[in-house]
Amino acid sequence: MIVTLDDSLLQIEPTFKIGIIHYTKIVVSPSPQMLKGRLQLFQEQLFFEMEEKKVTEFNGIKEWRALWKKFGADPNRYRHSTEALYRRIAKQNYITPMHSAVDLNNFFSLQYEIPMGIYDFHKIQGDITISLGTEDSQYAGLNGRENVLKNIIALHDTAGAFGSPFVDSIRTAVTKDTTEAIQVVFLRPSISQEEGEKLLHSIGDMFHQIHGGEVNSILLSNEYKEWRN
Known part of the structure; x- marks a missing residue:
């Protein structure tokens, strides 16, 4: 598989970076109590913090809203997935555990204040291109709606769009x-190459602790736009 970061994004935001982590031989299961407990506790802490602090004042949320707008999308109409999670928590509408892969993905997203997606490798068709979405970038999403990703970062394979920092598709969803x-990992543009790589290793290590298997990661940027895996 080849993963390519398209110039359509880099021309608008030259510091744009994205992390790709490939997991093999993993076992997805109901989340262990440790993960459920940490996810619940973190949400409760965020709820109390947001009684004093607006969602848009969190650095990661703020930076991604600015990036959203820079790419031409309305951050108030199409909120990136992390902001949507934070707004749920502000209403005490806490995330219901699903399974270990999705729950850990949500935990990372909340902790690092960045959108993240996880996809079943065997449901992806061909190579992946990460580019700015058009009116043709659309799919049935996990939000129960048909989503059009115009001016939103989108992941495409040979069958079409399947993921974004807005909402992911049903087609490539991870299951047990x-x-x-x-x-x-939709990194903040402000993060350095070194910090980004450390973050990917940290995420991969924790995912490995719960799911086993093997981990391989890469950070794509203006300096390194393609990964052949």
């Missing part, structure tokens, strides 16, 4: 049957 996955 998934044994190989691609995790996409």
Whole structure:
């Protein structure tokens, strides 16, 4: 598989960076109590913090809203997934555990204040291109709606769009049957190359502790736009 970061994004934001983590031989299961407890506790802490602090004042949320607008999308109409999670928590509408892969992905997203996606490797068709979405970039999403990703960062394979920092598709969703996955970490542009790589290793290590298997990661940027895996 080849993963390519398209120039359509880099021309608008030259410091744009994205992390790709490839997991093989993993076992997805109901979340262990440790993960459920940490996810619940973190949400409760965020709820109390947001009684004094607006969602848009969190650095990661703020930076991604600015990036959203820079790419031409309305951050108030199409909120990136992390902001949507924070707004749920502000209403005490806490995330319901699903399974270990999704729950850990949500925990990372909340902790680092960045959108993240995780996809079943075997449901992806061909190579992946990460580019600015058009009116043709659309799919049935996990939000129960048909989503059009115009001016929103989108992941495409040969069958079409399948993921974004807005909402992911049903087609490539990870389930308890998934044994190989691609995790996409939508990093803040302000993060350095070194900090980004450390973050990817940290995420990969914790995912490995729960799911086993093997981990391989890469950070794509203006300096390194393609990964052949």
